[in-house]
Amino acid sequence: MSELHRYVGYVVVGIFSIGWLVGLGLWIARREAGGLFWRWLVAAQVVAIGQALVGIALLVIGRRPLTWLHVVYGLGPIVIFAIGHLLAREEAFRARPWVPFSLASFISFGLSLRALTTGLGLG
Numbered sequence: 001m002s003e004l005h006r007y008v009g010y011v012v013v014g015i016f017s018i019g020w021l022v023g024l025g026l027w028i029a030r031r032e033a034g035g036l037f038w039r040w041l042v043a044a045q046v047v048a049i050g051q052a053l054v055g056i057a058l059l060v061i062g063r064r065p066l067t068w069l070h071v072v073y074g075l076g077p078i079v080i081f082a083i084g085h086l087l088a089r090e091e092a093f094r095a096r097p098w099v100p101f102s103l104a105s106f107i108s109f110g111l112s113l114r115a116l117t118t119g120l121g122l123g
Helices: 002-029 034-062 069-088 098-119
Strands: none
Touching: 002 069, 002 098, 034 069, 034 098, 069 098
């Protein structure tokens, strides 16, 4: 199962990089997010939750990470995207509700990349 966790880790980093790069492109082009962006958001959240569940299953069966920061970095994106959902409902983001999710994706990209590197024993 740890092989699955590692491979999905690469997917998580990739999917979050897509989110913040698209958000940056939308901001530079002064465009609004379309349906593809919202489908990406669903996919990103499902993959992140799936990855966390695999990680929790590994913990339950006794597979411990090299450092407990790996767990913090791995669960962080779920918390960050929950905050993104709260912010997207705020008046400041009513016109551009995709902005908090792009920012959440940027932060989650960094957290997930750090989780991957600690999981691989690189940092």
